[in-house]
Amino acid sequence: MAITSIGDFTTIAGATVTGAEISYRRHGEFRGNAYDNNVILVEHALTGDTDVTEWWPGLIGPGLALDTDRFCVICTNALGGCGGSTGPSSVHPDGRAWGSRFPALSIRDLVEAERRLLEQLGIYHVHAVIGGSMGGARALEWTLMYPTFVDAACIIAVSARASGWQIGIQTAQISAITRDPDWHGGDYYDICDGPREGLSAARRIAHLTYRGEMEIDERFGTIAQQGENPLGAFRRPDQRFAVNSYLDYQGRKLVERFDAGSYVTLTEALNRHDVGRGRSGLNKALYSSTVPTMLVGVDTDILYPFHQQEHLSRNIGQLMGLRKLVSPVGHDAFLTETRQMDRILRMFINKANDGAEPTDGFGHDPEGVWNI
Amino acid sequence: MAITSIGDFTTIAGATVTGAEISYRRHGEFRGNAYDNNVILVEHALTGDTDVTEWWPGLIGPGLALDTDRFCVICTNALGGCGGSTGPSSVHPDGRAWGSRFPALSIRDLVEAERRLLEQLGIYHVHAVIGGSMGGARALEWTLMYPTFVDAACIIAVSARASGWQIGIQTAQISAITRDPDWHGGDYYDICDGPREGLSAARRIAHLTYRGEMEIDERFGTIAQQGENPLGAFRRPDQRFAVNSYLDYQGRKLVERFDAGSYVTLTEALNRHDVGRGRSGLNKALYSSTVPTMLVGVDTDILYPFHQQEHLSRNIGQLMGLRKLVSPVGHDAFLTETRQMDRILRMFINKANDGAEPTDGFGHDPEGVWNI
Structure with missing residues (x-):
């Protein structure tokens, strides 16, 4: 993983992160030049990071769908995250954590910060951008903010804007964190370990939107956690149904690897997701898109129901296709249904290449290797 | 509203509520006798109460679907509630609130306590039991625990048992309450106003499962609450999207009318809902049912998806029919889609009467009026 400074970064709403840095990771050799190359940007979801082969296994590597013998896959950590990029847990120029000042x-x-990073790397155009969930929201914004920057986009399990329901359930997660006494208004970094209980509670709620309800039921139903009795004479949090043990585990796992401040910041970014804002409305914005775009959804997605991808497909300017993952898994299927995603990504790569004449960017000029 | 003592009540899990009381309300004259009468039990949902014409308007009254010129509609408050029946906020024999001792x-x-109440009133049989959501769970248990007690049942927007997903999201609500510092382990009654923030947070989560996601989105989308700016340079809880203002309002409203201890107790009862438990499994239990049962679901229900009512309909012993409410509203449609519910309840009443020979219970003997 590398970290590069993008200088002072001022948000659209007008606040500045001084000395912002963005971390990234690269798989495969860069070929081409600043304006014509083999770069595929892969955008991570809410709690993802630059380690794309870790969170999206089986899809990125030599001979795989995103073939690193052909492509240079770059995955950046979102601004506001905690995987190397500047976020609330990063050190402010005054030596203390950014905390509530972030x-x-x-x-x-997030897209603008990523573009600034690529600019720092000397990249002014990429072949494709791919992302699911929050990564899909970023990929979609890429096509609208910088349509000439990308040849094609694959946008997975996301919508054109946050829905009321999403904002509601996401804000419930933020509230679970901020109501934790260890949140300290977001400035817990010098005081304690942070709102671990709150972050865990947020993840438990989130996880129920990431998985299919029938899949969770098939796995757990009303079964008791082994060695525990959730049917006792009094309710006891340590006597659990198996599903609650599973959700507790998901919560604990996240607490060990993710910062609560980043969780709040990026969840809030999802609340603000709306490609129509300042662009004369949603469908007009989508219609204006000139980037060939593949859309993907999941039939059992609770968080970003398939009708949202249908809506995108009806309105996006340059539709390459709409594909549906069929899976009991729900939203997370784009991470777990590797075989289906493999097919879809290969189709996307083929279609994206069909449109373009062969150029240096696709390995025809092995000299054109940049060292990024 | 009347309140009747049912004496010391020992739960299936073996704890005792000494001097338990159950409150109830009656609409329409009782006709018939202890074993043959015109009583229709209406079972309320999680935060409902005995005031059935208030929370289920347009369906109970003279000439309405549940015609109080013909029927005697009785609605009890669930044990554990806070609408007159004994619950955590009630006074323990020692003079302090039950709190964590409940x-x-x-x-x-809940069903057993209700049966004990009816027994106190001299009623050993009722014509029908009807309920939605937690009320549906109770109605379903009525048909399995006391099949000869009811002529017919109408079970709405519920499942044969809690699903893993339901237990997960319901436990998230319990946790929102119990993590509130004002919960005090359930013994807040003498100390403070109770976990108002936590109860409000629980309700906000719950409400998102009570309504259809497309309905909520259609109403609120990404619109800002009037006079607030949710897109400012820093996240501020007082600068909200309209949907969050709406959910806050739902939370506040519940806090004013409902006790957090009762919310936890009855939510936990829903977690434990499983008609298969101790009855050789789910489908065997359903198949054993001898009570003619009408099933009703909602096409957009997130909490109790329609496939759960389909499951019930495939397995229940005596199926009168399966009806689907078509509504964007989601789970709450059984409370709000009055016109559709009117038709369904009239059909249910007709079918329930078809099976039975006319008896004193249906107004043929106006002398047979009991004063309950």
Whole structure:
């Protein structure tokens, strides 16, 4: 993983992160030049990071769908995150954590910060951008903010804007964190370990929107956690149904690897997701898109129901296709249904290449290797 | 509203509520006798109460679907509630609130307590039982625990058992309450106003499962609450999207009318809902049912998806029919889609009467009026 400074970064809403840095990771050799190359940007979801082969296994590597023998896959950590990029837990120029001084971000801010990073790397155009969930929101904004920057986009399990329901359930997660006494208004970094209970509670709620309800039921139903009795004479939090043990585990796991401040910041960015804002409305914005775009959804997605991808497909300017993952898993299927995603990504790569004449960017000029 | 003592009540799990009381309300004259009468039990949902014409308007009254010129509609408050029946906020024999000493309840406990009340009133049989959501769970248990007690049942927007997803999201609500510092382990009654923030947070989560996601989006989308700016440079809880203002309002409203201890107790009862438990499994239990049962679901229900009512309909012993409410409203449609519910309840009443020979219970003997 590398970290590059993008200088002072001012958000659309007008706050500045001084000395912002963006971390990234690269798989495969860069070929081409600043304006014509083999770069594929992969955008991570809410709690993802630059380690794309870790969170999206089986899809990125030599011979895989995103073939690193052909492509240079770059994955950046979102501004506001905690995987190397500047976020609330990062050190402010005054030596203390940013904490509550870290501004609210929009999805567009995340894209803008990423563009600044690529500019620093000497990249002014990429072949494709791919992302799911929050990564899909970023990929979609890429096509609208910088349509000439990308040849094609694959946008997975996301919508054109946050829905009322999403804002509601996401704000419930933010509230679970901020009501934790260890949140300290977001300035817990010098005081304690942070709002671990709150972050865990937020993740438990989130996880129920990431998975299919029938899948969770099939796995757990009303079964008791082994060695525990959730049917006792009095309710006891340590006597659980198996599903609650599973959700507790998901919460604990996140607490170990993710910062609560980043969780709040990026969840808020999702609340603000709306490609129509300042662009004369949603459908007009989508219609204006000139980037060939593949849309993907999941039939059992609770968080971003498939009708939202249908809506995108009806309105986006240059539709390459709409594909549906069929899976009991729900939203997370784009991370877990590797075989289906493999097919879809290969189709996307083929279609994206069909449109373009062969150029240096696709390995025809092995000399054109940049060292990024 | 009347309140009747049912004596010491011991739960299935073995805890005792000494001197338990159950409140109830009656609409329409009782006709018939202890074993043959015109009583229709209406079972309220989680935060409902005995005031059935208030929370289910347009359906109960003279000439309405549940015609109080013909029927005697009785609505009891669930044990554990806070609408007159004994619950955590009630006074323990020692003069202080029950609080954490109030036991965990199952749906079967709620039914048993209600049966004890009816027994006190001299009623050993009713014509029909009707309920939605938690009320549906109770109605379903009525048909399995006391099949000869009811002629017919109408079970709305519920499942044969809690699903893993339901237990997860319901426990998230319990946790929102119990993590509130004002919860005090359930013994807040003498100390403070109780976990108002936590209860409000629980309700906000719950409300998102009570309504259809497309309905909420259609109403609120990404619109800002009037006079507030949710897109400012920093996240501020007092600068909200309209949907969050709406959810805050739902939370506040509940806090004013409902006790957090009762919310936890009855939510936990829903977690324990499982008609298969101790009855050789779910489908065997359903198949054993001898009570003619009408099933009703909502096409957009997130909390109790329609496939759960389909499951019930495939397995229940005596199926009168399966009806689907078509509504954007989601789970709450059984409370709000009065016209559709009117038709369904009239059909149910007709079918329930078809099976039975005319008896004193249906107004043929106006002398047979009991004063309950």
